[in-house]
Amino acid sequence: MATTNDIKNGTVLKLEGQLWNIIEFQHVKPGKGGAFVRTKMRNVMSGKVVDKTFNAGLKIETATVDRRDYQYLYQDGADFVFMDTSDFDQITVSGATVGDATNFMLENQMVNIAIHDGNPLYIELPPSVVLEITYTEPGLQGDRSSAGTKPATLETGYEIQVPLFIENNTKVKVDTRDGSYLGRVTE
Numbered sequence: 001m002a003t004t005n006d007i008k009n010g011t012v013l014k015l016e017g018q019l020w021n022i023i024e025f026q027h028v029k030p031g032k033g034g035a036f037v038r039t040k041m042r043n044v045m046s047g048k049v050v051d052k053t054f055n056a057g058l059k060i061e062t063a064t065v066d067r068r069d070y071q072y073l074y075q076d077g078a079d080f081v082f083m084d085t086s087d088f089d090q091i092t093v094s095g096a097t098v099g100d101a102t103n104f105m106l107e108n109q110m111v112n113i114a115i116h117d118g119n120p121l122y123i124e125l126p127p128s129v130v131l132e133i134t135y136t137e138p139g140l141q142g143d144r145s146s147a148g149t150k151p152a153t154l155e156t157g158y159e160i161q162v163p164l165f166i167e168n169n170t171k172v173k174v175d176t177r178d179g180s181y182l183g184r185v186t187e
Contacts, residue, residue, distance in 0.1 A: 013062055014062065020044065072105050
């Protein structure tokens, strides 16, 4: 058992028989009344995000979650196959568990998988990835970086908004949390 003082981003709590991943937390000490912890949590199974407030010092049950690095190998139907690079064991993770991470994953990419009681809970990607633009409309003469954005398709098939000057076959840095364009990558 832990207390609410032990809450950090990434902590997995067991509440009412379900697992919740802490996305954000804030310890609050108002001038009047007792301290409390305000959290934003994601249900590990359904992906639902809720806000919950705990009184400070309250006993909470944390789940033991093993986070390990895996290499993404390939997609097998609706499932995805990953390999533990330390012992070469392979695990299959359902498409529902992988979720939006499929928009930014390429074969042989390293990811972090959280496992509880032998079941994969969720996949953590690096904060940003470098992907190639496979298709975008050509920019018009006179377009500048501050003039606006246009849709572009990444090599994973996901579509993002990029500045008008970006062309096909350009490598770009993409934020994996919200799919936003972070910049052009020159090698």
